[in-house]
Amino acid sequence: xxxxxxxxxxxxxxxxxxxxxxxxxxxxxxxxxxxxxxxxxxxxxxxxxxxxxxxxxxxxxxxxxxxxxxxxxxxxxxxxxxxxxxxxxxxxxxxxxxxxxxxxxxxxxxxxxxxxxxxxxxxxxxxxxxxxxxxxxxxxxxxxxxxxxxxxxxxxxxxxxxxxxxxxxxxxxxxxxxxxxxxxxxxxxxxxxxxxxxxxxxxxxxxxxxxxxxxxxxxxxxxxxxxxxxxxxxxxxxxxxxxxxxxxxxxxxxxxxxxxxxxxxxxxxxxxxxxxxxxxxxxxxxxxxxxxxxxxxxxxxxxxxxxxxxxxxxxxxxxxxxxxxxxxxxxxxxxxxxxxxxx
Amino acid sequence: xxxxxxxxxxxxxxxxxxxxxxxxxxxxxxxxxxxxxxxxxxxxxxxxxxxxxxxxxxxxxxxxxxxxxxxxxxxxxxxxxxxxxxxxxxxxxxxxxxxxxxxxxxxxxxxxxxxxxxxxxxxxxxxxxxxxxxxxxxxxxxxxxxxxxxxxxxxxxxxxxxxxxxxxxxxxxxxxxxxxxxxxxxxxxxxxxxxxxxxxxxxxxxxxxxxxxxxxxxxxxxxxxxxxxxxxxxxxxxxxxxxxxxxxxxxxxxxxxxxxxxxxxxxxxxxxxxxxxxxxxxxxxxxxxxxxxxxxxxxxxxxxxxxxxxx
Numbered sequence: 001x002x003x004x005x006x007x008x009x010x011x012x013x014x015x016x017x018x019x020x021x022x023x024x025x026x027x028x029x030x031x032x033x034x035x036x037x038x039x040x041x042x043x044x045x046x047x048x049x050x051x052x053x054x055x056x057x058x059x060x061x062x063x064x065x066x067x068x069x070x071x072x073x074x075x076x077x078x079x080x081x082x083x084x085x086x087x088x089x090x091x092x093x094x095x096x097x098x099x100x101x102x103x104x105x106x107x108x109x110x111x112x113x114x115x116x117x118x119x120x121x122x123x124x125x126x127x128x129x130x131x132x133x134x135x136x137x138x139x140x141x142x143x144x145x146x147x148x149x150x151x152x153x154x155x156x157x158x159x160x161x162x163x164x165x166x167x168x169x170x171x172x173x174x175x176x177x178x179x180x181x182x183x184x185x186x187x188x189x190x191x192x193x194x195x196x197x198x199x200x201x202x203x204x205x206x207x208x209x210x211x212x213x214x215x216x217x218x219x220x221x222x223x224x225x226x227x228x229x230x231x232x233x234x235x236x237x238x239x240x241x242x243x244x245x246x247x248x249x250x251x252x253x254x255x256x257x258x259x260x261x262x263x264x265x266x267x268x269x270x271x272x273x274x275x276x277x278x279x280x281x282x283x284x285x286x287x288x289x290x291x292x293x294x295x296x297x298x299x300x301x302x303x304x305x306x307x308x309x310x311x312x313x314x315x316x317x318x319x320x321x322x323x324x325x326x327x328x329x330x331x332x333x334x335x336x337x338x339x340x341x342x343x
Numbered sequence: 344x345x346x347x348x349x350x351x352x353x354x355x356x357x358x359x360x361x362x363x364x365x366x367x368x369x370x371x372x373x374x375x376x377x378x379x380x381x382x383x384x385x386x387x388x389x390x391x392x393x394x395x396x397x398x399x400x401x402x403x404x405x406x407x408x409x410x411x412x413x414x415x416x417x418x419x420x421x422x423x424x425x426x427x428x429x430x431x432x433x434x435x436x437x438x439x440x441x442x443x444x445x446x447x448x449x450x451x452x453x454x455x456x457x458x459x460x461x462x463x464x465x466x467x468x469x470x471x472x473x474x475x476x477x478x479x480x481x482x483x484x485x486x487x488x489x490x491x492x493x494x495x496x497x498x499x500x501x502x503x504x505x506x507x508x509x510x511x512x513x514x515x516x517x518x519x520x521x522x523x524x525x526x527x528x529x530x531x532x533x534x535x536x537x538x539x540x541x542x543x544x545x546x547x548x549x550x551x552x553x554x555x556x557x558x559x560x561x562x563x564x565x566x567x568x569x570x571x572x573x574x575x576x577x578x579x580x581x582x583x584x585x586x587x588x589x590x591x592x593x594x595x596x597x598x599x600x601x602x603x604x605x606x607x608x609x610x611x612x613x614x615x616x617x618x619x620x621x622x623x624x625x626x627x628x629x630x631x632x633x634x635x636x637x638x639x640x641x642x643x644x645x646x647x648x649x650x651x652x653x654x
């Protein structure tokens with residue numbers, strides 16, 4: 001299955017209530033839960049009756065083209081903007097009302113990093129940490145160093161951030177989100193501006209955090225990014241939620257296709273059809289089709305048998321394999337349009 | 344900081360928790376502490392006074408008394424008196440040659456109408472709008488700084504700047520005056536004399552009153568700052584309002600409105616140099632500043648508390 005996270009997610013801090021009348025998220029419950037969440041700007045509905053549920057311990061991909069309402073949703077979840085109607089609960093508490101108790105447990109990267117250019121990377125972290133009234137000033141420097149180390153910025157920590165590259169700024173923004181152990185990380189387009197190596201590092205980091213039990217809510221307009229790291233996903237276009245659920249379920253709608261590369265496509269197609277491969281498409285040296293389902297005995301057809309049959313029939317096989325269904329296939333099937341169409 | 348982590352230079356070093364992460368209760372919620380909450384104010388102060396812009400403003404303010412002192416010295420070097428002994432120039436300017444301490448009063452009288460409030464306008468106007476413009480505001484609020492707490496920290500920092508700016512003018516004037524002119528007994532406006540020590544005390548008192556005179560402008564600037572996401576626009580608006588009020592205060596036909604202008608009683612600080620001190624206008628000035636602080640402080644709080652942070 002694509003994008004399963006590294007280990008079993010252990011819900012952190014789910015065992016005890018801590019003050020207040022409202023209980024925190026249940027173990028395995030929802031870390032983010034919105035009901036008919038709506039934001040309207042004049043006539044324009046930026047977010048339209050959104051019902052979102054992010055399970056604890058998941059790596060949740062929040063997908064949508066630019067301008068589909070992802071960032072507006074995140075801003076409402078973080079208490080930066082007031083919903084026009086509907087409710088949002090984060091860590092089991094209503095936002096923005098419970099911001100004071102909820103947000104210290106949430107690390108966030110919203111619409112790219114924002115830094116004080118005249119301060120060093122380290123001083124930027126100290127500045128943001130001192131804004132959190134629940135952050136212990138005695139451990140502030142130590143935590144800042146640990147966060148810098150975690151994103152690989154230790155060497156550049158003393159440099160003024162106006163001299164940082166976009167990728168370094170992005171890393172520092174992530175470091176700010178990691179100043180404390182968090183129950184939830186909200187990362188809005190975290191790999192923007194990063195080179196492929198940087199993207200890989202961020203994905204590794206996200207997997208590690210998830211393995212530690214942190215729920216990661218990751219917005220992106222890049223499908224393959226979501227596919228590689230997420231366990232769950234939701235899709236928005238034009239302010240509306242189209243679908244949400246485990247990534248495996250979403251991709252299951254569109255099954256993988258069998259692909260055979262051969263200089264004898266005609267013969268190959270004939271053999272495959274005999275063996276129950278449906279929806280055959282032949283293009284020059286490539287034959288693709290839907291692999292057969294269960295046979296009469298109820299067993300899954302072993303694809304190796306198919307290959308053996310081809311070879312036995314004298315078909316010269318150059319390549320044989322299953323091309324797995326991508327989320328993109330699933331979303332094209334869902335929306336009936338290309339994913340990159342702007343809302 | 345753990346050394347074993349530092350050896351790894353790619354992000355991540357295993358699933359160990361961030362070391363030294365402070366007290367975490369069973370529920371994962373860290374509790375705010377009363378004393379820790381002051382950290383934001385300290386951070387505000389250090390950020391404000393580390394900016395080149397702030398230091399440049401203070402440098403300009405420090406230069407004013409030096410300029411005045413040098414000008415007075417040059418003009419009186421041939422034994423003549425300032426302005427031919429007649430009216431003109433800021434208050435107390437004629438006494439400087441006899442007593443350098445009067446440069447403190449002159450410098451404060453010269454900077455209070457414009458230089459000082461302009462500097463406050465820059466700092467206050469940029470306070471919230473500058474953070475919004477840079478995008479850092481959203482991260483402060485998500486930290487979570489708390490809107491009321493952030494606004495209070497900003498206002499307290501602006502007031503600190505008022506005090507520091509005024510003291511910079513006063514100290515610069517005192518040093519310049521001591522270097523260029525003799526020091527000695529002080530003659531009050533009422534004609535009585537007091538010792539130099541008591542005169543120095545009065546000078547400090549006057550500096551504090553001048554700083555307090557800026558409380559209203561600071562609140563006004565902070566309110567303007569919550570209205571926009573452009574630091575420059577907020578600064579320009581605040582300084583523009585300041586100039587407008589100063590001009591309106593000079594138009595006799597508007598005299599009915601004058602007592603309500605924040606700058607109307609500013610120069611009442613000179614009354615501290617009377618013997619006995621004439622308190623009426625001083626008290627009116629402080630009341631006016633309190634009123635402006637209350638009105639525009641509340642307005643800023645109401646505005647900022649309900650504002651959608653889009654920047």
